[in-house]
Amino acid sequence: MTSPENSSPTERIGVYVCHCGTNIAGTVDVEDVAQWAAGRLKHRGVVIARDYKFMCSSLGQEMIEKDIKELGLTRVVVAACSPHLHEQTFRTACKRAGLNPYLCELVSIREQVSWVHTDKVAATGKAKAVLSGGVERVLHHEALEPLRVPIHPATLVVGGGIAGIQAALEIADGGFPVIMVEREPSIGGHMAQFDKTFPTLDCAACILTPKMVSVGTHPNITLLTYSEVTKVDGYVGNFTVTVRKKARCVKTDLCTGCGVCQEKCPKKIIDEIYEAGLGYRKAIYVPFPQAVPKYPVIDRENCTYFQKGTCKACEKFCPTGAIDFNQEDEYITLQVGNIILATGYDLFDPRRIPHYGYGRLANVFTSLEFERLSNAAGPTNGRIVLRDGVTVPKAVGVVHCVGSRDRNYNNYCSAICCMQSLKFAHLVKERTGATVFNFYIDMRTAAKAYDEFYQRVLEEGTLFVRGRVAEVTDAARLAGEEGKLIIQVEDTLAGKQRRIPVDMVILSAGMQPRADAKEAAKLFGISCSADGWYIEKHPKLDPVATMTEGIFIAGCVQGPKDIPNTVVQGAAAAARVLGRIQQKEIALEPIRASIIEARCSGCRICNNLCPFNAILFHEDRMVSEVNPALCQGCGTCVAACPAGAITGTGFSNEQVLSQIEGLLMLNLDGGRRVAEKAEAVLA
Amino acid sequence: MTDQEHFEPVIIGFTCNWCSYRAADLAGTARMKYPPNVRLIRLMCSGRLDPTFVLKALSSGADAVLITGCHPGECHYLEQNYKALRRYLLLRRTLAQMGIEPQRVKLVWASAAEGARLAQELTSLVEEIRALGPLNWPARVSGNGHLPQPEIQPELEEVAA
Numbered sequence: 001m002t003s004p005e006n007s008s009p010t011e012r013i014g015v016y017v018c019h020c021g022t023n024i025a026g027t028v029d030v031e032d033v034a035q036w037a038a039g040r041l042k043h044r045g046v047v048i049a050r051d052y053k054f055m056c057s058s059l060g061q062e063m064i065e066k067d068i069k070e071l072g073l074t075r076v077v078v079a080a081c082s083p084h085l086h087e088q089t090f091r092t093a094c095k096r097a098g099l100n101p102y103l104c105e106l107v108s109i110r111e112q113v114s115w116v117h118t119d120k121v122a123a124t125g126k127a128k129a130v131l132s133g134g135v136e137r138v139l140h141h142e143a144l145e146p147l148r149v150p151i152h153p154a155t156l157v158v159g160g161g162i163a164g165i166q167a168a169l170e171i172a173d174g175g176f177p178v179i180m181v182e183r184e185p186s187i188g189g190h191m192a193q194f195d196k197t198f199p200t201l202d203c204a205a206c207i208l209t210p211k212m213v214s215v216g217t218h219p220n221i222t223l224l225t226y227s228e229v230t231k232v233d234g235y236v237g238n239f240t241v242t243v244r245k246k247a248r249c250v251k252t253d254l255c256t257g258c259g260v261c262q263e264k265c266p267k268k269i270i271d272e273i274y275e276a277g278l279g280y281r282k283a284i285y286v287p288f289p290q291a292v293p294k295y296p297v298i299d300r301e302n303c304t305y306f307q308k309g310t311c312k313a314c315e316k317f318c319p320t321g322a323i324d325f326n327q328e329d330e331y332i333t334l335q336v337g338n339i340i341l342a343t344g345y346d347l348f349d350p351r352r353i354p355h356y357g358y359g360r361l362a363n364v365f366t367s368l369e370f371e372r373l374s375n376a377a378g379p380t381n382g383r384i385v386l387r388d389g390v391t392v393p394k395a396v397g398v399v400h401c402v403g404s405r406d407r408n409y410n411n412y413c414s415a416i417c418c419m420q421s422l423k424f425a426h427l428v429k430e431r432t433g434a435t436v437f438n439f440y441i442d443m444r445t446a447a448k449a450y451d452e453f454y455q456r457v458l459e460e461g462t463l464f465v466r467g468r469v470a471e472v473t474d475a476a477r478l479a480g481e482e483g484k485l486i487i488q489v490e491d492t493l494a495g496k497q498r499r500i501p502v503d504m505v506i507l508s509a510g511m512q513p514r515a516d517a518k519e520a521a522k523l524f525g526i527s528c529s530a531d532g533w534y535i536e537k538h539p540k541l542d543p544v545a546t547m548t549e550g551i552f553i554a555g556c557v558q559g560p561k562d563i564p565n566t567v568v569q570g571a572a573a574a575a576r577v578l579g580r581i582q583q584k585e586i587a588l589e590p591i592r593a594s595i596i597e598a599r600c601s602g603c604r605i606c607n608n609l610c611p612f613n614a615i616l617f618h619e620d621r622m623v624s625e626v627n628p629a630l631c632q633g634c635g636t637c638v639a640a641c642p643a644g645a646i647t648g649t650g651f652s653n654e655q656v657l658s659q660i661e662g663l664l665m666l667n668l669d670g671g672r673r674v675a676e677k678a679e680a681v682l683a
Numbered sequence: 684m685t686d687q688e689h690f691e692p693v694i695i696g697f698t699c700n701w702c703s704y705r706a707a708d709l710a711g712t713a714r715m716k717y718p719p720n721v722r723l724i725r726l727m728c729s730g731r732l733d734p735t736f737v738l739k740a741l742s743s744g745a746d747a748v749l750i751t752g753c754h755p756g757e758c759h760y761l762e763q764n765y766k767a768l769r770r771y772l773l774l775r776r777t778l779a780q781m782g783i784e785p786q787r788v789k790l791v792w793a794s795a796a797e798g799a800r801l802a803q804e805l806t807s808l809v810e811e812i813r814a815l816g817p818l819n820w821p822a823r824v825s826g827n828g829h830l831p832q833p834e835i836q837p838e839l840e841e842v843a844a
Contacts, residue, residue, distance in 0.1 A: 083725070084704075084708060108711075111707065111710075111711030111712060112707055112711055112723055113719070115710075115711035115712070115714055116710055116714070116715060116716055116717055116719075116802070118716060126719045126722065129722055130722060133722065522756065522757060527702065527757070527794060527795045527796070529795075530797065535795055535796065547705070547795070548759075591727060609730075609766060611760060611761040634730050634759075634763050635726065635727050635728060635730060635731030636728065636730030636731060636760070636763045638733070639732055639734075639770070648727075648731065650727075653735070656724065656726070656733075656736055657735075657739050660736065660739050661743055664693065664695070664722075
């Protein structure tokens, strides 16, 4: 730190302290901070320090712009919210006023000061320290130009559920190529398993399958089903993605989708995925009749030929000779500019709540099982019957919030279960005339036409019991309970314990992140929330982008949501990507390492530190060099270079060291500390 | 030594742009509370942490330094947090050899979702350092009782708010 007397400030710094309404001003004395900066930091080059109600408003920005022009500011420090929120706003304001945007520094006195502290004096002191750190840091900022990189026009959509389908179609309709990767043999996702969709009760297949067909036939969409992304390299605009195309054992160019192989295959397996364990499929199969693509796959683990070496019935009967037992997994490398992750959710496994009896009591069903049961194309052709396949239930209990809003399992609300349970109640009532009880904690029907649907189900005579179900049991105690499932519940409105005998229980299981969500997040370089949902860039203002440029999220992968909201996010992600592609290039933060050749001793310590292989070594000159196109700007090599030959733009040694000095420059808890230090030394 | 009860430690925290800085933002958004003794610096990655930064902070008046980064295996830059871990372990050993309590430098992994965890770690570190007492780098390390100039600039005492 340069002491005041020998510094003649070469820079003209403007300091702007935001009130953020009362968000900051409620805890930090912002006027005091601004005045203090104007006086105490004058010797560091601060020529003006202002406070303002909302610095990010157009008036606030204009104030900064005006000062830059009129006072000839060469640096700007804004003390306001997190740089992740408004850094770009203030950089743009500087740019408008003719100042290089990278000469602006935003220090956070909201998220990291006013919102986390309560003592006004201490918070004001910390705000000053943080501001002083920013002023010291900004003195070492350099005028930079963003790196412009071209955007590859193709987009990768991972996941072929309704979110991915919507996103893919929007982009493809916009005229750009899309590659969709789906893990299962067919696209469609969870929605393809549903019967009716709330609140309009239109059939899921009727509204979904046309979209699936569009994906399958769209000239701009390349569909890779039964495939998984195994590797992602590169960065926004220029991702290189490796996809493993699992061996289908069916030559798709020859297969006509006639279905003879499925008919002839002697091996029946319980279909755990599409039929939710309620139905069978063959070892060679298409998951459902409307599957896209229509080509079957051979499930090697269950195929008699693969397990025992004989059979080949499918091959024998295939009229076009499309079966190929020798097919192997294929690895495809793709070039894409942007990636949309729409990998959906897993259903909460109700076996985790043993007292609800799922898996032990035959007539306890999960919501997904019920969807299949009520689906006209399902295992019972839409007849709602007990597990024996014939008995029609006379009384049915629907349990809400299974695994959701429960601190033993998932704290969050799964958002769809109330409406789904109402739908179940309606369907049971309509098709069987049974008495239906819905057990709920709170009814959450907050969307267009949702509450009206609730009213309708109420009027239909479904009985609602407010209370979390304690137990589902087959142990009869009272008359009339024999052979029934008894739901033990505290009716919190009536204020009493109740035992309600029913024939069938439907557990409205919540949503949870995919079992491999964390792994996938790592693969794509994004982060998960504590619950495991992918974190959006901003929960309100940027819900489909992630902190990693070029990676977008849509649908339930971001958090539980219903079909309308999922479609909205799919379209939103597509809009973001389309905007990017149309720009043809993107401006990236110029945060990169570079090696000062004259200082490089050629020790090669940095070479192995870079996980992106961005540092190459010139054998002839015995020096290393950073390839800026590959460098991601982490700065590890900068920190490691023993010769100090590597500089990291935006986070140079000078910038960080000065910031440390600035943060510690002043004793900000009332003079105590400096005195104390001096005293300690003198003692 | 002055009254220990009135000792307010000053701690510099280094955060990673992708995880712990966002965790700090999250702690704010969720209005969690932690003591104001900690001042955070944003780096792009814990791998950027030059041990010199830590020494600089300690020698410039910080009583402790917190290093934070993404959990092992979750580094935004694949594996650079492991490099931070190595440097941290070496640095602790060096500090001990210099006669400085190694617990004055602490490493915490905090993902972008762990605002509560970060706030908790910050709080406990402040408590630990409060119990440990001031660092007094000039006396302990330089041994000559000569304070760096800026810290005893008399005019700085005007600050008393």
